[in-house]
Amino acid sequence: MTRDELIKAAYDAVCAYEEEKALEIAHQSVEAGIAESDMLGEGYGAGIRHLGDLFERGEVFLPELVVASEIMQNVAAYYESRMTQKPKRPGKIVLSTVEGDVHDIGKGIVAAMMKSQGYEIIDLGRDRSAADIVAAAVDNGADFIGTSALLTTTMPEQKKIEAIMKKEGLKGKIKTIVGGAPITQRWADRIHADIYAEDANAAIHKVAAMMSA
Amino acid sequence: MAEEKKYFTRYGDGYSTYMTKDEIKKDVERGVEDAASRGKIDPLTEAEKSYIVDIITMPAKMASVEPGKEVVLSSDEGTLKASVRCGVSIDRTTAVAVEERILCMDSAELAHIDYSYKPIKPIIFDEVCAMQHAELNSIIPLFYGAMPNLGLYTKPDGPYDNWAELLPAGKVAEAREAQEKAAEQAAKDIVSVADHMVEAGADALNMDTVGASGDADALAAFTAMKEIHRKYPDFPVEMGMAGEFFLGMHGKLTFEGEQLAGMYPHEQVKIAEKAGATIFGPTINTNSSETFAWNLARTCTFIKACSEESTIPIHPNVGMGVCSMCLTDSVPLDAASRADKAIVEIGRADGL
Numbered sequence: 148m149t150r151d152e153l154i155k156a157a158y159d160a161v162c163a164y165e166e167e168k169a170l171e172i173a174h175q176s177v178e179a180g181i182a183e184s185d186m187l188g189e190g191y192g193a194g195i196r197h198l199g200d201l202f203e204r205g206e207v208f209l210p211e212l213v214v215a216s217e218i219m220q221n222v223a224a225y226y227e228s229r230m231t232q233k234p235k236r237p238g239k240i241v242l243s244t245v246e247g248d249v250h251d252i253g254k255g256i257v258a259a260m261m262k263s264q265g266y267e268i269i270d271l272g273r274d275r276s277a278a279d280i281v282a283a284a285v286d287n288g289a290d291f292i293g294t295s296a297l298l299t300t301t302m303p304e305q306k307k308i309e310a311i312m313k314k315e316g317l318k319g320k321i322k323t324i325v326g327g328a329p330i331t332q333r334w335a336d337r338i339h340a341d342i343y344a345e346d347a348n349a350a351i352h353k354v355a356a357m358m359s360a
Numbered sequence: 361m362a363e364e365k366k367y368f369t370r371y372g373d374g375y376s377t378y379m380t381k382d383e384i385k386k387d388v389e390r391g392v393e394d395a396a397s398r399g400k401i402d403p404l405t406e407a408e409k410s411y412i413v414d415i416i417t418m419p420a421k422m423a424s425v426e427p428g429k430e431v432v433l434s435s436d437e438g439t440l441k442a443s444v445r446c447g448v449s450i451d452r453t454t455a456v457a458v459e460e461r462i463l464c465m466d467s468a469e470l471a472h473i474d475y476s477y478k479p480i481k482p483i484i485f486d487e488v489c490a491m492q493h494a495e496l497n498s499i500i501p502l503f504y505g506a507m508p509n510l511g512l513y514t515k516p517d518g519p520y521d522n523w524a525e526l527l528p529a530g531k532v533a534e535a536r537e538a539q540e541k542a543a544e545q546a547a548k549d550i551v552s553v554a555d556h557m558v559e560a561g562a563d564a565l566n567m568d569t570v571g572a573s574g575d576a577d578a579l580a581a582f583t584a585m586k587e588i589h590r591k592y593p594d595f596p597v598e599m600g601m602a603g604e605f606f607l608g609m610h611g612k613l614t615f616e617g618e619q620l621a622g623m624y625p626h627e628q629v630k631i632a633e634k635a636g637a638t639i640f641g642p643t644i645n646t647n648s649s650e651t652f653a654w655n656l657a658r659t660c661t662f663i664k665a666c667s668e669e670s671t672i673p674i675h676p677n678v679g680m681g682v683c684s685m686c687l688t689d690s691v692p693l694d695a696a697s698r699a700d701k702a703i704v705e706i707g708r709a710d711g712l
Binding site for chain 2: 202204205206207208209210211213214216217249251252254255256258259262268270272299300328329330331332333334345
C-alpha cells in the first residue's frame with residue numbers, strides 16, 4: 148500500500164474498532180518506512196477525532212470511544228517498542244471537576260480522549276479544591292490543568308485557580324483549560340484562563356495547537 | 361449611509377449583545393440546520409424561521425402568546441424554588457399555596473431537597489405526611505417529583521463502582537455491569553416511592569431529569585414507568601428529560617427493543633408513550649457560547665419534531681440552561697418570554 152492508502156487504512160481500522168487490523172497496518176507502515184507521527188496524527192488520531200465528533204452528536208457511545216482509544220494506545224505502544232529511544236509524551240494534564248461540583252461525566256470523556264492522543268492524565272476525580280488541583284499539578288510536573296464546572300455557582304472556582312497560579316508565579320508555566328456547560332470563551336478571557344474547550348474534541352485540538360506553538 | 365439597526369439580544373450564557381436583523385436571520389438558519397442535521401428531522405419552514413426573527417426583534421421587553429393560546433404549566437422542583445433557590449423561609453405546604461394562590465400555577469410539585477428517589481426512599485413516611493398535608497391545603501393538581509439520579513448509586517454514595525471512572529480506565533465490561541445493576545435498583549426505588557405516593561393521594565408523579573447519568577439512567581426511568589403504569593394505570597406520570605439525547609455511557613441498553621443511547625426527543629417520546637407516561641418533557645441543551653437566536657431556532661426545530669411524533673401532551677423544560685433559556689441564576693425576562701412564545705407557537709408545545 149502507498150503512504151496515503153496506509154493512512155486511510157489506519158483511520159478506517161480505528162473507526163471500525165478493529166485492533167488486529169490497526170496493529171497489522173502499523174506493522175506495514177514500519178516496513179514501508181512511513182513516519183509513525185504521520186500514521187498516528189493523520190491516520191489513527193484523525194479516526195479518533197472523527198469518532199469524537201460522532202460522540203458529540205449522539206451517534207457513537209462512550210464505551211466505543213474507550214475501545215478506539217485503547218486501540219490507539221496499543222498502536223502507539225507498538226511504535227514505541229520499535230524505537231531505540233523512548234519518545235517523549237506530548238504532555239501531562241491534571242484533570243478535575245472544581246470544588247462543589249460532582250458532575251464528572253464530561254471530565255471522564257476528556258480524560259479518555261486525551262489519553263488516546265498520548266497525553267499522560269492525572270485524574271483527580273471530582274469536587275477538588277482549587278488549592279489541591281494546583282498542588283497536584285506542581286507535584287506531578289504537569290503541563291496543563293483542566294477543570295470542569297457544570298454549575299454557574301461553581302464557575303468561580305476556576306477563577307480561584309487562576310488567582311493561586313498568579314500568586315505562586317505559575318502562570319505561563321502551567322497552562323489552564325476550562326470547560327463545562329456554562330463556560331464560554333468570554334469567561335475564559337475574563338479569568339485569564341489559557342484555553343476554553345467547548346468539548347473533548349476542542350480540548351484535543353487546542354492543547355495540541357498550544358503544545359506545537 | 362445610516363448604520364443598520366441593531367436589536368438587543370443575548371448569548372446562551374445570558375451575556376447581552378446587539379445584532380442586526382441579518383445577523384439574527386443567519387443564526388436562526390444555522391440553529392435550524394444544526395438541529396435538523398443532528399436529529400435527522402425536518403427543518404423549520406421559511407415562514408417559521410421568519411417568525412422566530414420577528415419574535416426576537418419585537419420591541420417589547422416581554423413577549424407573550426395571543427389570548428386564548430395560553431398553555432398549562434407544570435413546575436418541576438417547584439416547592440424548593442422559594443426556599444432553596446430564593447432563600448425565602450417557607451415550608452413546602454406554604455410554597456404550594458404560593459404557587460396556587462399567588463403565582464396562579466396550573467399545577468405544583470412537592471419535592472424534597474435531595475430531589476432524588478434513592479435518598480427519599482428511607483424518609484418516605486415523612487414525605488407521605490408532607491404530601492397528605494399539602495393535598496389537604498391545595499386545589500390544583502399536586503405532583504410528587506424527584507430524579508432517577510443514577511450517579512447516587514455509585515461509590516462512595518452507593519454500592520456500585522463509578523462508570524465515569526471505570527470507562528476512562530478502559531474497564532468497559534465492568535462499567536456496563538455497574539450501570540445495569542444501578543438501573544435495576546433505581547427502578548425499584550422509583551416504584552417504591554410511587555407506591556407510597558399513590559397511597560398518600562398524590563395527583564401525579566414526576567420523574568425529572570431523566571437520562572442525566574446516560575442511557576442507564578433512562579432505562580431505570582422507563583422500566584419504573586412501565587411498572588407504575590401496570591400497577592396504577594390511572595395514575596398520571598410526567599417524564600422530563602435531562603438533555604437532548606441520551607448519552608451512551610453504556611451504549612447497548614434497550615427498552616422495548618429500541619436502543620436508548622443517542623435517542624433525540626422525537627424518539628424519546630415514543631418510548632415514553634410505550635412505557636405509559638402521561639406527559640413528556642423534552643429538553644434541548646442551551647449552548648452558552650451561541651446566540652439566543654441560534655439556541656431558540658434549534659430548540660423550536662427539535663420541539664416541533666417531537667410534538668409531531670407525540671400522541672401525549674408535551675411540556676418542554678424551559679428552565680435555566682435548557683430549551684434556549686440562558687445559563688444564568690435568574691433567567692432574563694426578555695429571553696425567557698420569547699422562548700416560551702416561540703416554543704408554544706412554533707414548537708406547538710401543549711404546556712411548559
